[in-house]
Amino acid sequence: MSKSKKRYSVIVAGGSGTRMKTVIAKQFLPLLDKPILSHTVEKFLSLPNNEVIAVLPEKDMIFWEEIITSNHTLSVAVESGKLKTVAGGETRYQSVSNGLAAISSEEGLVAIHDGVRPLVSIKKIEEAFSQAEIKGSAVLSVPLKDSARRIDGDKNEHIDRSKIVLIQTPQTFDLRLIKKAFSLGEQPFFTDDASVFEYAGHEVNLIEGDYENIKITTPEDLSVAEVLINYANNSSL
């Protein structure tokens, strides 16, 4: 059996907190005992063979350093070289590019993940890495629960919801392929890393995600996330 490829994770935390109606950026809002971003980063650090690159706005760097200093797990990870932090760019695309640039190797796998999705399960991260190693990519997706309609100007029409999936993160890729894809330049229709990968001519491999892996963007989401964490803790007793 061949040795697994080296694994990296780029955690993108670029939000400004506008939708949260808070001054503090949403990734730093407290979720139970610590900031959202700490939950997310710790989850990725808990995997063996995984180097984590956090990408944050330049202005938030000092605050993030303080969070690391007061968190034992994060501090140890920084000291041992398992956790690095780099400054983001103007757009999500540029932030991911900066994160990828911080990985000196060309060989390996990289999971790109939203900093405000702390509820992703370790099992799904592992599965994404394994599948990406075999197929070149592995992107978490979930079916639509609701009916959907397509908007076309003033009109709209029914669409077959079984043909649409919602995309989450992590989006995990062969490192060489995704670095190459990001070298082609930003396009206005990029909404995630899978669309960058696809634009470079690669097929995107979808794997099943979890509905619980929510993106925290509103105050309600934060309350929901707390419940889901408590729910998960109780279920595993």
Next chain:
Amino acid sequence: MSKSKKRYSVIVAGGSGTRMKTVIAKQFLPLLDKPILSHTVEKFLSLPNNEVIAVLPEKDMIFWEEIITSNHTLSVAVESGKLKTVAGGETRYQSVSNGLAAISSEEGLVAIHDGVRPLVSIKKIEEAFSQAEIKGSAVLSVPLKDSARRIDGDKNEHIDRSKIVLIQTPQTFDLRLIKKAFSLGEQPFFTDDASVFEYAGHEVNLIEGDYENIKITTPEDLSVAEVLINYANNSSL
């Protein structure tokens, strides 16, 4: 100013509870102090000028009668003729048809709503009725928060998420038009009432919904719903 049209609401509660992994049908599961369905029906009863028709599986009728008996608001509504219950059919389409058939009038407006969406706001129900009175229909929809992809056999491709909306309930219609639409017979691609209305040749008028108006289909949803109710109660203090 002309008098508003008579308003009806058909609350469809046909679920079997399979996804909930419970024996009790999901619409009867307790949400804080009472069954989910009681929350939903009470919300519609709180509007003036609104007659509510609950549609339930035949097998659940006795249990529902017991719930009504022990609930003052529901009991009073039954006595005053504001709340009726009819038996559903094999499919959602047939259940809605049965609900519509229980409305003897042809003139008016009808809001069709999922029994397991108790978090809909009274404001949105009112808005849906008002808009349907002007435009013939009013269907709640919310934009996609996540990226989306279209599945095509083994392949999949990026789609512009700004062109897709998720559909909720209530879906509110001119009574005559929707009765006529349901008289045309069931089609396999019907996933909601808007698709029935559209198939009859009418344009669907979308109005903005709320993300909080969730459909409770899993145990996690139930926990989330509790949080959202508490959140809404605290916000309005």
